[in-house]
Amino acid sequence: MSLHVIQALVLRYLFLYTRSPMRLIELIFWPVVELVIWGYLTLFIQENTTGDFPRIIVFLLGAMILWDVIFRAQQGVAISFLEDVWTRNLLNVFVAPVRTIEYLAATFCVGFLRILVTITVLGLVAGLMYSFNIFTLGWALLPFFMNLMVSGWALGMISTALILRWGQAAESLAWAVPFFIQPFIAVFYPVSAIKPEWVQTISWALPPTHVFEGMREVLKTGVFAWDKFFWAAGLNLIFLTAAGMVFFYMLTLTRRRGLLTKFATQ
Amino acid sequence: MPSPIPSEVILEARDLTREFDGVKALDKFSLKLHRGQVLGLLGANGAGKTTAMNCMLGLTLPTSGGLYAFGKELQSHRIEILRRANFSSAYTALPANLLVWQNLLVFAKIYRVPKPKERIAELLEMMEISHLHKRVTGQLSAGESTRVNLCKALLNKPELLLLDEPTASLDPDIADKVRKIVLRIRSELNCGILYTSHNMKDIEEVCDHLMFLHKGKVVMEGTPKDIVERSSSSTLEDVFIKIARDGEIVDETAKKEEVAP
Structure with missing residues (x-):
């Protein structure tokens, strides 16, 4: 794997973002709108409930911010690929000395950079408007963040593999795929709230579920749940490997069927 | 235009076949591109030129046959080969x-x-x-x-350059400039160039050797002048039209050789 090539591809995305302010707005505008809505809802609930609940309910804001980590990481992979399709640049990249793993690594870096931009803005808005300090999660934030980012990368590869399989007609999957799993990963509610109960087994099989449950535990008890961290990390390893295999398989299939050029020049 | 003396083979396709849903887009297609040579691939739409080029770029995997660049198998040395090659297309x-x-x-x-x-x-x-x-x-x-x-x-x-219709949709002045650039590149870099075009002026001016494709098969090859003579046509464009419409062309030289005692 060549760092040179990864650096060059990341540079291309940086040029793209700095030359297109609309892309930066997309990175900031929607997450901030969502945060503001969830923020007001949290304030409303806090004012109208008693006991421990008002303190715990701030997890809604934490959940919203951490959900964005998955979404931005996934978008980093899937949208970066689509950018090449939209600009008819995909062939130039695929006939250049770029290994698939280098291409993916560059999109992972883009995902990471997208997260940094969004999280910084969301953290500031949450702090200023709702006095919610994302760092109340303490150092637990880092392993949560890493795990969610890896989950996002895996989802990004799956989205891209599906687009490769069904062509540009399926490009809306680049936005939809994370939402397929959102109801089951207990972002805004505990796993115990998911019914019927057998669906909870599916929830526990998904790595982000352990992160969101772990986050609630930190906010509630102040204790870092190591078991949930290890479950998330282990499952992420399996998911990332499986997603990578699906992506490579679809890419080979697309080449074998001769669809890559049609797809890239349509 | 003087043809350079063929030297080292830098790109070779051996019996390349590519099928799409049972239809052969390429049928036992073979090619040798030498260093310093400009080889033109010609044929009507759907003749197999783009499929051939895509296979040579590793974008499409052939159903059977072998592809070699700089003496190495393409798929297993893809990155190493692509570092020494490059590509330009009117469609990217x-x-x-x-x-x-x-x-x-x-x-x-x-x-x-x-x-x-x-x-x-x-x-x-x-x-x-x-x-x-x-x-x-x-x-x-x-x-x-x-x-x-x-x-x-x-x-x-690049030592190997693949140009897919580089003059498509260009006005005659710019097309002429591009042709001159291609010739300059060839002489300066001494690279092998695989060239596809529907513009016969391009082909006559730039290519040393031509391969006419029809339904995935090479139906005629030689220098532009040689091909025109052998097919009893007045221009390369006539040859193109005959091949595109009839699928094959009577090779007068071969016919005379057959008749001769």
Whole structure:
């Protein structure tokens, strides 16, 4: 794997973002709108409930911010690929000395950079408007963040593999795929709230579920749940490997069927 | 135009067959491209030129047959080969919202070009488009885009260059400039060039050797002059039309040889 090539591809995305302010707005505008809505809802609930609940309910804001980590990481992979399709640049990249793993690594870096931009803005808005300090999660934030980012990368590869399989007609999957799993990963509610109960087994099989449950535990008890961290990390390893295999398989299939050029020049 | 003496084979296709849903887009297609040679692939739409080029770029996997560049098998030495090759097509583009220098710098870094800024300046000057350095790529005319694409294709001083219809949709003046550039590249870099075009003027002026494809098969090959003579046609365009319509052409030389005692 060549760092040179990864650096060059990341540079291309940086040029793209700095030359297109609309892309930066997309990175900031929607997450901030969502945060503001969830923020007001949290304030409303806090004012109208008693006991421990008002303190715990701030997890809604934490959940919203951490959900964005998955979404931005996934978008980093899937949208970066689509950018090449939209600009008819995909062939130039695929006939250049770029290994698939280098291409993916560059999109992972883009995902990471997208997260940094969004999280910084969301953290500031949450702090200023709702006095919610994302760092109340303490150092637990880092392993949560890493795990969610890896989950996002895996989802990004799956989205891209599906687009490769069904062509540009399926490009809306680049936005939809994370939402397929959102109801089951207990972002805004505990796993115990998911019914019927057998669906909870599916929830526990998904790595982000352990992160969101772990986050609630930190906010509630102040204790870092190591078991949930290890479950998330282990499952992420399996998911990332499986997603990578699906992506490579679809890419080979697309080449074998001769669809890559049609797809890239349509 | 003098033909260079064929030298080292830098690209070879051996009995390449590519089927799509049972239809053969390429049927036991073989080719040898020598260093310093410009080889033209000709044929009507659907004849198999693009499939052949895509196979040679590793974008499409052949159903059977072998592909070799610089004496090495393409799929197993893909990266090593692609570092020494490059490609430009009328049907691909560089990201439209990047500036010309930004696009070229990215590819210069991918190809590990030493002193990339100097190389970019040199190529832009060669293409007579230095003034476009800071222009937005998407705002360029067809002729300007083609020349920027050619700059991209020459960044790494390729030993093997694949050009897919480089003069498509260009006005005669720019097309003429592009043809001259291709010839200059060949002599300066001594590279092998695989060239597809529907423009017979291109082919006559640029190519040393031609291969006519019809339904995935090579139906005629030789130098442009040789092909016109052998087919009793007045121009290369006539040969093209005959092949496109009839699928084959009577090779007069071969016929005379058969009749001779």
